[in-house]
Amino acid sequence: MKHLLSTKDLSRDEAVQILDLAEDMAQAGTREVKKLPALRGRTVVNLFFEDSTRTKISFEAAAKRLSADVINFTAKGSSVSKGESLKDTAQTLAAIGADGVVIRHHSSGAPRVLAQSGWIDAGVVNAGDGTHEHPTQGLLDAFTMRKRLHGDASRGRALDGVTVTIVGDILHSRVARSNVWLLETLGAEVTLVAPATLLPVGVDTWPVAVGYDLDAAVAAKPDVLMMLRIQSERMNAAFFPTAREYSRQWGFDDERLARLPAASLVMHPGPMNRGLEISSGAADSARSTIIEQVANGVSIRMAVLYLLLAGGAA
Ligand code: ASP
Numbered sequence: 001m002k003h004l005l006s007t008k009d010l011s012r013d014e015a016v017q018i019l020d021l022a023e024d025m026a027q028a029g030t031r032e033v034k035k036l037p038a039l040r041g042r043t044v045v046n047l048f049f050e051d052s053t054r055t056k057i058s059f060e061a062a063a064k065r066l067s068a069d070v071i072n073f074t075a076k077g078s079s080v081s082k083g084e085s086l087k088d089t090a091q092t093l094a095a096i097g098a099d100g101v102v103i104r105h106h107s108s109g110a111p112r113v114l115a116q117s118g119w120i121d122a123g124v125v126n127a128g129d130g131t132h133e134h135p136t137q138g139l140l141d142a143f144t145m146r147k148r149l150h151g152d153a154s155r156g157r158a159l160d161g162v163t164v165t166i167v168g169d170i171l172h173s174r175v176a177r178s179n180v181w182l183l184e185t186l187g188a189e190v191t192l193v194a195p196a197t198l199l200p201v202g203v204d205t206w207p208v209a210v211g212y213d214l215d216a217a218v219a220a221k222p223d224v225l226m227m228l229r230i231q232s233e234r235m236n237a238a239f240f241p242t243a244r245e246y247s248r249q250w251g252f253d254d255e256r257l258a259r260l261p262a263a264s265l266v267m268h269p270g271p272m273n274r275g276l277e278i279s280s281g282a283a284d285s286a287r288s289t290i291i292e293q294v295a296n297g298v299s300i301r302m303a304v305l306y307l308l309l310a311g312g313a314a
Pocket residue numbers: 128134174175228229231269270271
């Protein structure tokens with residue numbers, strides 16, 4: 001694997017291999033000295049054109065735990081805000097000697113342009129591009145599901161027959177897209193639930209079932225309920241009447257939590273709008289995996305950087 005641009009590009013074996021490798025990385029993280037020497041002498045650049053908290057520090061922690069040198073490049077305050085193009089930035093990074101580039105960009109497809117441009121010969125990891133994809137988020141979500149549902153028997157397994165319901169702003173969500181493609185590859189059954197205005201055109205061609213009623217979705221007892229953030233920053237129109245109306249119909253609140261089976265998982269990629277798509281009671285409940293998702297993200301990103309940059313299988 002040279003780049004990770006989309007979960008669509010992963011075969012089932014490759015996906016399971018990444019999840020297994022992340023298990024090894026998680027185990028290494030429990031040792032007193034967390035650092036592994038695997039990427040000593042390699043340089044990873046975090047190239048962030050769009051805001052991020054957890055993804056950026058997660059990639060930074062992952063690269064540092066593998067002993068890589070990390071350079072953080074944020075568009076704000078750089079020459080990008082003076083109009084420098086992606087090409088010029090990429091050529092600068094090539095001249096510095098970057099072996100890996102972790103890129104977040106507001107334009108869907110920017111990571112693929114970078115990977116295929118020839119401007120730089122580095123492994124490229126998509127850390128979120130527009131509304132397109134966020135593959136390491138999909139992988140860390142699958143890892144979290146597998147760990148919670150299969151426990152110690154996780155290794156080597158996929159997610160066959162696991163029912164996952166993804167709720168909310170599907171239209172603007174790269175997390176939803178990366179999850180849908182990966183979960184299908186891993187054998188899970190996905191249902192999307194959203195107001196019709198927040199479903200993308202063409203969703204009928206996706207490998208999912210679609211519903212509009214959160215109460216019916218809860219009554220169907222899914223193994224996993226994944227709530228998505230309302231992405232106001234990508235909305236240029238009114239997609240629902242009011243925030244209150246949205247949370248009444250599509251918010252996962254304490255009352256709906258009480259109706260969800262005790263064994264079902266409640267997930268959210270963060271950052272959360274508490275009180276809008278999810279209540280604090282649900283977010284902080286024992287069924288919530290939200291903090292685990294963040295911790296697992298580091299293990300997944302270590303696995304991905306290792307596979308791309310250490311050159312080869314585990
Ligand atoms: N952090 C995730 C992303 O960057 C989800 C979100 O922002 O709602 O796509």
